[in-house]
Amino acid sequence: MYVAVKGGEKAIEAAHRLLAEARRGDPAVPELSLAQIDEQLALAVDRVMTEGSVYDRELAALAIKQARGDLVEAIFLLRAYRTTLPRLAVSEPIETERANLKRRISATFKDLPGGQVLGPTFDYTHRLLDFALAAEAEGAAPPRATPAEPEPAPRVSALLGVEGLIEPNPTEVVDPGDLTRDPLTFPADRALRLQNLARGDEGYLLALGYSTQRGYGRNHPFAGEIRVGTVEIEVVPPELGFPIVIGEITVTECEMVNQFKGSAVAPPQFTRGYGLAFGEAERKAMAMALVDRALRADELGEEVTAPAQDQEFVLYHSDNVEASGFTQHLKLPHYVDFQAELNLIRRMRAAWDRPEAEAAE
Amino acid sequence: MSEPGTQEAGDYNFAYLDEQTKRMIRRAILKAVAISGYQVPFASREMPLPYGWGTGGIQVTASIIGQDDTLKVIDQGADDTTNAVSIRRFFARTTGVATTENTVAASIIQTRHRIPETPLRDDQIIVYQVPIPEPLRWLEPREAETRKMHALSDYGPMYTRLYEDIAQYGRVTTAYDYPVLVNGRYLMRPSPIPKFDNPKMDMNPALQLFGAGREKRIYAVPPYTSVKSLDFVDHPFAIERWDQSCAICGAGDSFLDEVITDDQGGRMFVCSDTDFCRGRLAVKAAE
DSSP states (O other), rough: OOEEEEEEHHHHHHHHHHHHHHHOOOOSSOOOOHHHHHHHHHHHHHHHHHHHHHHOOOHHHHHHHHHHHHHHHHHHHHHHHHTTSOOOOOOOOOOOOEEEEEEEOOOSSSSSSTTBBBOOOOOTTOOOOHHHTTTTTTOOOOOOOOOOOOOOOHHHHHHHTTOOOOOOOSSEEEEEEOTTTTTSSSSOOOOHHHHHHHHSOOOHHHHHHHHHHHTTOOOEEEEEEEEEEEEEEEEETTOSSSSSEEEEEEEEEEEEOOOOOOOOOOOOOBBBEEEEEESSOHHHHHHHHHHHHHTTTTTTTTOOOGGGGGHHHHTOOHEEEEEEEHGGGGOOOOOOOOOHHHHHHHHHHHHOHHHHHHHHH | OOOOTOOGGGGGGBBOOOOOHHHHHHHHHHHHHTTTTOOEEEOOOOOOOTTTTSHHHHHHHHHHOOOEEEEEEEEEBSSHHHHHHHHHHHHEEEEEEEEEEEEGSSEEEEEESSSSSSSSOOEEEEEEOOSOOOEEEEEOOOOOHHHHHHHEEEOOOHHHHHHHHHHSSOOOOOBBOOOOETTTTTTEEESBBBBGHHHHTTTTTSSEEEETTTTTTTEEEEETTTEEEEOBTBBBBOOOOOOSTHHHHHHHHEEEEEEEOTTOOOEEEESSSSHHHHHHHHHHHHO
């Protein structure tokens, strides 16, 4: 007989209880604290902050804990929370040139003012599982050499700019649009595109950036400069009329320098691709810079042939909160539509089986 | 900061969204009502429910709902489907308004994939959840192009597609989300309701609002507006029929869900609109 095939309130509640249980895991294993996640899974926190568009380590750590380590789910949680936050002020542009640098490398010059600073990088480590970590008996860190007094580190692009070999950065100050307050329209200007890419899924940008390196919209990139450091956030309260510092954030910035043969309107010169992410997120910043440059094809008079150069394709599919939601909505019941299809296919099938009856109908 | 999952509704504004956002959405709705069938871009917000699960409808409902409203939420015609339960709870928690399963008692009905069988009144609003708002999307993937096509009423390609269906299969092979022309001007996607429900949209006394969260579009059909399903003179639009009646209430004119009862090919057909089905049973019992 017909029993309730449709899920109900009780099923949902039971599922949520199971989820809470699964999230906690074996109660004999100590519970993770937000501080532990923040300190020891710091790069996960960085990614969730970047794609969640909220710089708050504690909230990001909470989201990761609640999402059982599923970062896209954690990003979703943080975005949903972000929706409810008031917008109190718009900060001044950050000055990465004056960042307190933790890392700064350039692939285009062997040495340069400010030097190459490796910082805490996975680069050049041998990827061998370190079983000492599994033993959970980490000794105290060996003492560090006192870092040298940092020298000023001018931008690589500025060094190239002196010779006029790289396109100048745009100088006119335009109010950037705001993707979270206005829907995306096309063609989207570069500021909007960069906003979209900054929030975009790291894996997606990585694949797109990679595709440009493999010939789908090739743009001959060099990692002009990658810097990781802390910058001050300043706002100008209207009642004061001058900037005050409200805090500090860590960012990763990548400036790609791309070859360009010139066009009817522009001389042969290097062009730029730009990437920026919260925290330490080098892969993301580099991929973003490649895609940013690819999306400038139109403006630079290049033929748009590859997916990474296609604004609508790239920008409409970059957001993992949107993509994950829509992909997974296929789990929702579709039996009304399926029933309609079933009806249709039965009638089409009947017609196919008996063409003469159909003709007579 | 409160514990996740246990946060009180009091931590959030009435109906979750802040008042500025609601105002922005209401402006978009007003524009949509003024230009029936036209897709108005709006600054869709991230919601605590996933995209594709009704965020557009939720934002529209959140912007129009007031303390005196009575809300009904259905998915596949039923009030007890999991996603309908989840959305109804969301509003119960963030607004505290009365909810109902009774179509007649509701002032706002949020729906996914169905229009209730019970005719709506002019003091009701139906809010559709829309996954893909653009009716021309499968013909042209680019938004810049499709907006131009709407501006020019360039709907020839859609008729061509329907014609090709007829030429090839002897019928239009679109069973749901069947394209309609609103007020003789804009081509509109009715959201993935079965074409069975399309005639209900035409000259409906209720205000019909459509929200697409991920795609950031709102559109509307004002009360008593013509909604015509595309067809040809020699191939008029027709809705689907069943050879069966509802196994529970006996209705022969409602949309039926097919329920598989065993692995021997046993099946039964029941009303997809559970409130309608229950109502008919109650009337029978009273007789």
